[in-house]
Amino acid sequence: MTDDYQVRLDPLPDPDVLRESWQALEARSACSVFLRWPWIESWLAMIGDSRGDAWLVTVSLAARTVGLGLIVGRRTRNGLGTRGLWLHETGDPVLDNLTVEYNGLLSESGRESACLQAMIRHLARSGPRWSLLHLPGIPAHHLDMRQLQDEGLDLQCKESATPYVDLAALRKGGQSYLSGLSANNRSAIRRTARRIEQKFGALSLRLVDGAGARLEAFDRLCDLHQRHWSGRGGGAFADPRIVAFHRRLLADPRMQHQLQLLALMAGERPVGYVYGLIWGGATYFYQAGIDYDAHAGSGSPGLLMLSLAVQHACDAGQARYEFMAGDSRYKRALATQADRLVWLTLDRSGWLLRARRAWRRLKSRGGAAR
Incomplete structure (x- = not known):
């Protein structure tokens, strides 16, 4: 019952106080x-003074902290100057390009959903004045949509698949990762490898x-990534604050063992780099940089590099390889x-809420009139 929270x-609070409280709960x-x-x-260091108002949310049960x-x-x-609240984001689309997924409250194990629901209920009934509450990248099973609607909240929901590879199942079945892919994808990966070699x-x-x-490889990754994506939407490392x-x-x-940089080499020449996050038995693919100029016409160097990264995680004993949210073709393929x-x-x-709906209707009518 969320009523008990x-x-x-x-x-x-002071950074030292926040660190002590956060790490104590993180251990549970x-x-x-x-x-x-x-x-x-x-993240707090990155957003600095640009964060606007900020609060620490504390969820307690029987005088014990179970959520932060x-x-x-x-x-x-x-158009209406409404006030928004963001959980572990800022509302600044440039800074929020950092991308947080598997978000929520830091919660005592098993209480993730209850803590999140308790926070939403509290904010809906009291707390600071707000109109929109943004909860990005929340695991779907941590949310009870019916409870949220019972609070009288209008829900705007966008879902995204988070493709992954079950590495534990691969090892149990005694098969390599590549052998489980479709014939077309296996052929494309092997053909690319032959051409590059x-x-x-x-x-x-x-x-x-x-x-x-690691820092040198990361800088090379950023350069290759931005070189490829600068004309296709800006890339993940366009803002120096995110790079920092x-x-x-x-x-x-x-973070020595939680951040991973892999370099795919052809001889002594780098083909590209994979940047991954490792925690809780999973490797999260965060970003990559590939030298597409040098390997134009080779086929699919991205598929090749990521297939090797997945096998590397499998050999290291990881349980899952997470491709993160999105419906890109390469994620579906791998x-x-x-x-x-x-x-x-x-x-x-x-x-x-009613004013916003009226404003939207007026905008719609104005657009139709034109």
């Missing part, structure tokens, strides 16, 4: 890598080790299963 919102949680303290600490989260508030630009030399996937080497966020994590000794994440916006009931 108490929820409190406070201004952000089954959280994703995106809710671990090193990620949260680096960070809420950021700011005015939105939707014929031109540049034998292929090898190498783990980049050492702080200096990842460089800070890569230099953090606490994944064996999929979960669901939800990007949920809760629209608070009241006069502002």
Whole structure:
């Protein structure tokens, strides 16, 4: 029963106090890598003074802290100047391009859904004035949509598949990852490997080790990634604050075994790099950089590199390889299963909700008149 949970919102405490509270609860949680303290600490450093209003959400049960989260508030630009709240995001689309998935409250293991529902219920009935509450990248099974509707909230929901490979099942079945792919994808991967080896030399996937080497490889990855994507929507590393966020994590000794950079080499020439996050028995594919200029006409260097990265994770004993949210063709080609994440916006009931609907109707009529 969420009635048994108490929820409190406070201004952000001193960083040392927040770190101690967060790490104490993290030790009792089954959280994703995106809710671990090193990620949260680096995120707070990245957003700095641009975060607007911010609160620490504390969920308690019988005087024991069982949930923590960070809420950021700011005015939105939707024609009405409404106030929005974001969970572990800022409302700034540039900064939020960092992309947080498997989000929610940091919760005591098994209480993820109850803590999240308790927070939403508290915000719906009290707390700071707000009109829109944004909950990005929440596991679908952590949300009870019927309960949310019972609170009188208008729901705007976007779901996305999160394709993954069940590595534990592969090992149990005694098969290689490549052998389980479709004949067409196996053929494309092998053909690409042959072409690259014929031109540049034998292929090898190498783990980049050492702080200096990791930062150097990450910089090369960013350069290759941006070179490819700058004319196709900007890329994941277009903003220097996001680059600094990842460089800070890569230099953090606490994340030595949770951040992974793999280099695919042809002879001594890099084909590309894979940047992954490792936590809780899963490897999360975050981004990649590929030298498409050097390997134009080789086929599918991205499929080749990621297939080798998946096999590497399998050989390392990981349980899952997560491709993260999205319906890209390469994810469908390489994944064996999929979960669901939800990007949920809760629209608070009241006069502002009715005003927004009236405003939308007026806009619609104006567009039809033109």
